Amino acid sequence: SGFHVAVVGATGAVGTQMIKVLEARNFPIEKLTLLSSSRSAGKKIQYKGETIVVEEAKPESFEGVDIALFSAGGSISKQLAPEAVKRGAIVIDNTSAYRMDPEVPLVVPEVNAEDLNNHKGIIANPNCSTIQMVVALEPIRQKLGLNRVIVSTYQAVSGAGFQAVEELNRQTKDILEGKEVKPEILPVKADKKHYQIAFNAIPQIDLFQDNGFTFEEMKMINETKKIMHLPELKVSATCVRIPVATGHSESVYFEVEKENVDVAEIQNILASSPGVVLEDNPNEQIYPLATTAAGKEGVFVGRIRKDLDEDKGFHMWVVSDNLLKGAALNSVQIAESLIEQRIVSK
Ligand code: 11C
Incomplete structure (x- = not known):
């Protein structure tokens, strides 16, 4: 058993790395949903020997999703992160859309993992530099x-x-x-x-x-x-x-x-x-x-x-x-810390 994870922006420079990092770290995934803009929908991506077809990201895409990793640009996050939260997902957002929102924890697990406890559905992943x-x-x-x-x-x-x-x-x-x-x-x-x-x-x-x-x-x-x-x-x-x-x-x-x-x-x-x-x-x-x-x-x-x-x-x-600790790896480490601190569970 594991989590239903969605990656939004799955074909981008960071999204591609997110999928590799989830696989390399053996993240507990029961189902992986890969989402993108309509332009990249239909592309096929390998995950643990399985072929996953990338789908266009829509509000309904987040039904049943536990953890959604967003890296598809700030406007997509503004539009779809609240939709994912509404459907019960925790969002880890790699864009600058929510970082300075006082309601949103901005987390590097080595520095401030405890801030994750204050989340209200969205957690921001900082800028790489x-x-x-x-x-x-x-x-x-x-x-x-x-x-x-x-x-x-x-x-x-x-x-x-x-x-x-x-x-x-x-x-x-x-x-x-x-x-x-x-x-x-x-x-x-x-x-x-x-x-x-x-x-x-x-x-x-x-x-x-x-x-x-x-x-x-x-x-x-x-x-x-x-x-x-x-x-x-x-x-x-x-x-x-x-x-x-x-x-x-x-x-x-x-x-x-x-x-x-x-x-x-x-x-x-x-x-x-x-x-x-x-x-x-x-x-x-x-x-x-x-x-x-x-x-x-x-x-x-x-x-x-x-x-x-x-x-x-x-x-x-x-x-x-910059694509690993600066982006994909830090996002996955936030998800791991959420599990470790029992902020999310199955
Ligand atoms: C760059 N730091 O090297 C930027 C990329 O806010 O997540 C990351 C932009 C961001 O161009």
């Missing part, structure tokens, strides 16, 4: 306190979906062959202008807000405060897209509360923290890389060093697979 940062910061906060965070990101194109990965691959090939390129997807499909991503770095992820920050930067700022229960934390972010397919990298500067902390203390804390893999040995050129993090579950941390001017300031390099 936020998740990997808070997994690394929370154990530091617990032991040393945390005053300030300044992060710059180097984000993979798969964060913007399959089409963006295709655009990077096509552009790279075309440029090497001396052809002209016509950017259409990045930096933001819905914005007015598009720029070349191949051989470039674009300081825009998502749309600009009135304060000069992009929405991706504001997500990192606001979500971090909510997940860590630190509304007063000083956080600032600059988010940059680079020509990497998978694996977000982040340069994180942080200031602790405790005095006279050294690098070894932070390394020791992170070495024994859930979800973190310490890769930090400059003498052997050991540090996290997107190429080694891609396809893995961990949040990899290295390059930990003390700021030269600020006694309480440190720098670190944090890398994780």
